[in-house]
Amino acid sequence: MDHLQVHQYFMNKPEATVSQPFGEGVDVYKVKDKMFATLSLGKHMGDKHNETWRINLKCEPDEAQALRDIFPSVLPGYHMNKRLWNTVLLDGSIPQGEIERMIDNSYLLVVKKMPKKAQTSLLLHL
Structure with missing residues (x-):
């Protein structure tokens, strides 16, 4: 998936919104004011000429670690709680379905x- 496909997939979620509270260049996706994802362009492995x-x-913590073990493009969450968040590099190495x-x-x-009331209203649209 490329960044445009990912953006569209995020925005197709019920009540998804996007903003840039951390500044230009970092899109933050929320559902009912709760963050579920970010999208940004960043340097890859310190290479200033290779942006990804x-x-x-x-x-979930156990799944986060398992995904890091399986996919080299899944890293501990950049600027996030590394137990609960993963950074996924959109470098083409991970299948779209995954x-x-x-x-x-x-x-x-x-x-x-x-x-529960908010959950129900959102889950009805999935």
Whole structure:
């Protein structure tokens, strides 16, 4: 998936919004004012000439580590709680279906922390 496909996938989630509270260049995606993802262009491995789009996604701690073990392009969350967030480099090495699954999981983890009424209204649209 490229960054445009990822942006569209984020925005197709029920009640998803995007803003740049951390400044220009970092899109923050929220559902009911709770962050479920970020999208930004960043340097890859310190190489100032090689920029890679990346997303930050929320994840259960055990799954977060498992994904890091499986995919070299999944790293501990950049500028996030490294136990609960992963950074996924959009370098083409991860199948689209797996990226979509990780996005869906991040969104659902955030929704599940909401009050039941909010959860119900969102889950009806999935």
